[in-house]
Amino acid sequence: MLKYQQIATEIETYIEENDLQQGDKLPVLETLMAQFEASKSTIIKSLDLLEKKGAVFQVRGSGIFVRRHKRKGHISLLSNQGFKMDLEDFQITSEVLELDLRKPSEEVAFNLNMKQDEDAYYVKRIRYINGKTLCLEESFYNKSIVTYLNNEIASESIFHYIKEGLGLKIGFSDMYLKVDKLKEEEANYLGLEKGAPKLTVETIFHLTNGQPFDFSKVTYNYEQSQFFIQANSHFL
Amino acid sequence: MLKYQQIATEIETYIEENDLQQGDKLPVLETLMAQFEASKSTIIKSLDLLEKKGAVFQVRGSGIFVRRHKRKGHISLLSNQGFKMDLEDFQITSEVLELDLRKPSEEVAFNLNMKQDEDAYYVKRIRYINGKTLCLEESFYNKSIVTYLNNEIASESIFHYIKEGLGLKIGFSDMYLKVDKLKEEEANYLGLEKGAPKLTVETIFHLTNGQPFDFSKVTYNYEQSQFFIQANSHFL
Numbered sequence: 001m002l003k004y005q006q007i008a009t010e011i012e013t014y015i016e017e018n019d020l021q022q023g024d025k026l027p028v029l030e031t032l033m034a035q036f037e038a039s040k041s042t043i044i045k046s047l048d049l050l051e052k053k054g055a056v057f058q059v060r061g062s063g064i065f066v067r068r069h070k071r072k073g074h075i076s077l078l079s080n081q082g083f084k085m086d087l088e089d090f091q092i093t094s095e096v097l098e099l100d101l102r103k104p105s106e107e108v109a110f111n112l113n114m115k116q117d118e119d120a121y122y123v124k125r126i127r128y129i130n131g132k133t134l135c136l137e138e139s140f141y142n143k144s145i146v147t148y149l150n151n152e153i154a155s156e157s158i159f160h161y162i163k164e165g166l167g168l169k170i171g172f173s174d175m176y177l178k179v180d181k182l183k184e185e186e187a188n189y190l191g192l193e194k195g196a197p198k199l200t201v202e203t204i205f206h207l208t209n210g211q212p213f214d215f216s217k218v219t220y221n222y223e224q225s226q227f228f229i230q231a232n233s234h235f236l
Numbered sequence: 237m238l239k240y241q242q243i244a245t246e247i248e249t250y251i252e253e254n255d256l257q258q259g260d261k262l263p264v265l266e267t268l269m270a271q272f273e274a275s276k277s278t279i280i281k282s283l284d285l286l287e288k289k290g291a292v293f294q295v296r297g298s299g300i301f302v303r304r305h306k307r308k309g310h311i312s313l314l315s316n317q318g319f320k321m322d323l324e325d326f327q328i329t330s331e332v333l334e335l336d337l338r339k340p341s342e343e344v345a346f347n348l349n350m351k352q353d354e355d356a357y358y359v360k361r362i363r364y365i366n367g368k369t370l371c372l373e374e375s376f377y378n379k380s381i382v383t384y385l386n387n388e389i390a391s392e393s394i395f396h397y398i399k400e401g402l403g404l405k406i407g408f409s410d411m412y413l414k415v416d417k418l419k420e421e422e423a424n425y426l427g428l429e430k431g432a433p434k435l436t437v438e439t440i441f442h443l444t445n446g447q448p449f450d451f452s453k454v455t456y457n458y459e460q461s462q463f464f465i466q467a468n469s470h471f472l
Binding site: 069206228230 | 258259290293295298301303305307310313314349407408410412413414415416433434435442444446456458461462463464465466467
């Protein structure tokens with residue numbers, strides 16, 4: 001972790017520990033420079049990172065303010081961290097239903113930019129929140145990138161393993177959301193009735209070099225899930 | 237529009253017009269500097285903006301590459317532009333059901349950071365896509381910020397009016413998503429059956445100075461809507 005990332009993390013901890021609320025003002029640049037023993041440009045990089053992450057907003061000529069939404073228990077759709085970080089107060093567990101190597105379908109090969117005669121890891125899991133079904137997940141990993149997986153890894157955080165175990169750098173992702181009615185198999189897994197509402201989130205995760213390595217379809221139990229997204233002004 | 241924003245728009249047009257695909261490499265910095273007659277720092281600012289917007293990704297030591305998702309007809313959840321820009325090939329129209337000034341409920345006052353004895357504009361609209369119901373929208377605007385609204389404005393783009401007509405600077409937004417079953421009134425408006433799936437998106441839009449000015453609840457017709465989100469590596 002680079003110094004400005006480290007400082008950004010410490011500022012986030014400071015906001016958390018002091019229970020600062022949306023609109024609360026952060027100390028001025030000079031104070032932060034002294035507090036973290038860092039140069040102006042490092043502090044500015046830290047603040048830019050926090051702004052991108054939606055933790056602060058900067059008002060020109062006025063200061064840096066805390067951005068903190070007011071609702072608890074929402075899953076962040078923009079975090080690649082998986083659920084573990086977003087739902088900290090909750091107990092998330094996984095049950096691995098299937099894990100094997102297979103040849104990708106045309107759809108999977110297209111989304112992972114691979115050929116159909118190459119190998120992909122397939123993982124099917126149910127994830128639970130406080131003992132209730134949160135979602136059914138089917139993921140495909142390009143084996144030439146994610147070279148190894150097993151049940152023990154899949155029952156924990158696969159992303160943690162990809163980053164820390166395989167040393168891969170996870171970059172951007174494209175997500176597609178669709179609401180529909182649960183099919184019978186999905187309803188059985190989630191413990192809901194066939195035809196009940198579902199949210200399906202398809203995500204293509206890329207490395208920082210642009211290679212797609214994970215194509216996942218997650219079907220959420222609508223009774224147990226709600227989501228939030230922080231959007232920034234640069235989308236204007 | 238500042239010069240780097242102008243250049244960013246032109247690079248986006250270039251990507252569009254040349255039908256560049258995900259992973260295609262952009263010209264090197266020096267070429268862009270010559271092409272747009274701009275300094276290195278301006279081009280870098282343009283590219284950073286495009287990266288934030290999810291239009292390009294930068295690979296250190298390797299270059300700048302196009303980011304472009306492969307699916308059409310999805311509503312971007314991160315754009316504050318409203319639908320008009322995202323669903324360009326589609327015809328979006330609005331029918332204003334109600335528009336009045338009222339005192340906000342406790343929930344609305346809380347989300348808009350206003351007092352319950354202050355005034356808010358209330359707008360209820362149905363939006364149509366190619367003649368079919370896309371969503372039911374209820375929005376509350378803090379009247380001390382959005383000082384005037386009428387039917388003609390509400391039947392077009394309210395955000396366009398807020399920016400161009402009132403000269404307000406729209407900043408960040410917090411969005412909350414929840415899937416559930418349609419209530420009878422919602423189902424009637426959307427032309428669906430009671431109990432059919434729905435996606436409700438609640439958004440609090442803020443000015444660049446952090447003031448919330450619009451609290452909206454949008455209920456989507458699941459048959460007519462699908463969404464996409466581009467996430468960046470800084471969320472790691």
